[in-house]
Amino acid sequence: MATLLHAIVEPGFFSSAPVRLAAEMGALVAIVAAVVGVFTVVRGQAFSGEALGDIGATGGASAYLAGISSVWGFVGISVLAAAAMELIGVQRARGRDIATGVVLGAGFGLAALLIYLGTLQTSTSGSTVTILFGSPFTLSPSDLPLVLGFGALVLVTLAALYRPLLLASISPELAAARGLPVRLIGVAYLMALAVAVALSAVTIGAILSTALLVGPAATALALTNRPGRALALAAMIGVAATWLGLLLAYDSYYWPPRHHGWPPSFFIVALVLIGYLAVAARRGGGRRGAR
Amino acid sequence: MDQPALDVASVTVQFGSRRVLDGVTFQLRRGEFTGLIGSNGAGKTTLLRVILGQQSPDQGTVTIAGGRHGAVGYVPQKFLLDPDMPLRGRDLVALGLDGHRLGLPRPSRQRRERVQAMLAAVGAERFADARVGRLSGGEQQRILIAHALISEPQLLLLDEPLANLDLRSAKEVVSLLAQIAREQRIAVLISAHEMNPLLPVMDRVVYLADGRAVSGTTDEVIRTDVLSHLYGHHVDVLRLHGRVVVVAGDIDDHHADHGVLEVD
Numbered sequence A: 001m002a003t004l005l006h007a008i009v010e011p012g013f014f015s016s017a018p019v020r021l022a023a024e025m026g027a028l029v030a031i032v033a034a035v036v037g038v039f040t041v042v043r044g045q046a047f048s049g050e051a052l053g054d055i056g057a058t059g060g061a062s063a064y065l066a067g068i069s070s071v072w073g074f075v076g077i078s079v080l081a082a083a084a085m086e087l088i089g090v091q092r093a094r095g096r097d098i099a100t101g102v103v104l105g106a107g108f109g110l111a112a113l114l115i116y117l118g119t120l121q122t123s124t125s126g127s128t129v130t131i132l133f134g135s136p137f138t139l140s141p142s143d144l145p146l147v148l149g150f151g152a153l154v155l156v157t158l159a160a161l162y163r164p165l166l167l168a169s170i171s172p173e174l175a176a177a178r179g180l181p182v183r184l185i186g187v188a189y190l191m192a193l194a195v196a197v198a199l200s201a202v203t204i205g206a207i208l209s210t211a212l213l214v215g216p217a218a219t220a221l222a223l224t225n226r227p228g229r230a231l232a233l234a235a236m237i238g239v240a241a242t243w244l245g246l247l248l249a250y251d252s253y254y255w256p257p258r259h260h261g262w263p264p265s266f267f268i269v270a271l272v273l274i275g276y277l278a279v280a281a282r283r284g285g286g287r288r289g290a291r
Numbered sequence B: 001m002d003q004p005a006l007d008v009a010s011v012t013v014q015f016g017s018r019r020v021l022d023g024v025t026f027q028l029r030r031g032e033f034t035g036l037i038g039s040n041g042a043g044k045t046t047l048l049r050v051i052l053g054q055q056s057p058d059q060g061t062v063t064i065a066g067g068r069h070g071a072v073g074y075v076p077q078k079f080l081l082d083p084d085m086p087l088r089g090r091d092l093v094a095l096g097l098d099g100h101r102l103g104l105p106r107p108s109r110q111r112r113e114r115v116q117a118m119l120a121a122v123g124a125e126r127f128a129d130a131r132v133g134r135l136s137g138g139e140q141q142r143i144l145i146a147h148a149l150i151s152e153p154q155l156l157l158l159d160e161p162l163a164n165l166d167l168r169s170a171k172e173v174v175s176l177l178a179q180i181a182r183e184q185r186i187a188v189l190i191s192a193h194e195m196n197p198l199l200p201v202m203d204r205v206v207y208l209a210d211g212r213a214v215s216g217t218t219d220e221v222i223r224t225d226v227l228s229h230l231y232g233h234h235v236d237v238l239r240l241h242g243r244v245v246v247v248a249g250d251i252d253d254h255h256a257d258h259g260v261l262e263v264d
């Protein structure tokens, strides 16, 4: 038993500074993404989240070119893209996919150009891989205050808007009848989504950012029928997947091919997926059975 | 005579060149159960949206006792909830109490008990802990009524709450609403394209056709002469086994393809 534990928790994991930084930022980002993600799933806006993450790659690439923190790049572009979606009409049920698709297409084109320019400049594809697939191990300590600040902003906003946002997400008609500004609430939520996706993109990459957003939320929704508990559970699942993913990535340095660690994003996303499938399978079995 | 709970005066709403509501006038009093009757497209939802302040009328005024739109309870026509939505009936009722407030909810015994009492009042205790999206139509209606009533409005508007209910659930919901109107002295306005389920309990009726309305007691309004005048052509009001059927009389006119205007 002790040797098994020793084999999983490689000596040095907890004493390594980059690992500690990755674990701290990863946990914060996982909580923000999971909490926003519950509303994303409830509102049926996962496609918007996916698009914002993909477009975020543009920001990551421009930040790389400009030599500023990738956090600024991801958040800046993602918020801009969210604003564009809002203007095109993301809040009308019929306009939603169109608005998202239009902005996504434009974003992808720009991202391709910027990443191409980035590779010309550095003659390596390392930056491309980091932007698209991310790595919590490459975060710099100077990113921590930014991630903390943006993360706290999203959590405080959601805490303040919790009840109106929940009601407007369940039924815009009921919310409007209570005199709530449904459109404004939708904008606030979309901005929170943009920031959450951007933070998620910084840690696990632009392409995979939706996994951290939607995966833990969808799993939590299957486990509880109470909204508050769904939020808490999603956050816990996100943090658990992130930490376990980091641990496995650290271990994988000793796996074949030796001394080439596997990307942490792979493990995090795989763990999120396994968790979701396990819960879905259990429920599927239960539904076919006695009930 | 106390002030009407709702005063709708000469309300006209025009969408483009189409007049959906044309000088609609009626009043509701507390404790009364009123049916807003009209076929599909008659303007029932539009009228309710005007009363809620979500649609501004081109002409006319709406006055609500107390003067605030917040004092109106509302059950919308469309309420589609994903079966997997993590929301219990109990949570939806609690949102009726303080869903407009900022900040995280602070659970208190008082809040819990108020929700519980409301659930009991609409007979929803048995299914209050299940996901709302998985409840039957009739069960969802009870939860929605509790959501609308818990803020203690003087006026309760329901948009076609019987549309997707089987006959038995419809009867139960109607008698629950009539009881609530009487016991809690609330003005209840319920829209329907079919008046028969409402006939046994309806105190008054607002009948909409082609954007115009007549209102009064059932006996005053559901008559051949009154409805013929409203429709602008002859209709017959037939009473069969305690039910009412409105039939277009002149089958040569342009209403011929739907000669029976209302059947059960």
Ligand SMILES: Nc1ncnc2c1ncn2[C@@H]1O[C@H](COP(=O)(O)OP(=O)(O)O)[C@@H](O)[C@H]1O
Pocket: B015, B020, B038, B039, B040, B041, B042, B043, B044, B045, B046, B047
């Ligand atoms: N926002 C709108 N713009 C244009 N036409 C509308 C709008 N809302 C409703 N209508 C039209 O007004 C008429 C009345 O609609 P509605 O009030 O929904 O009827 P009901 O609820 O009685 O079925 C319908 O012909 C509908 O197409």
Ligand SMILES: [Mg+2]
Pocket: B044, B045, B046, B077, B159, B160
């Ligand atoms: Mg309608």
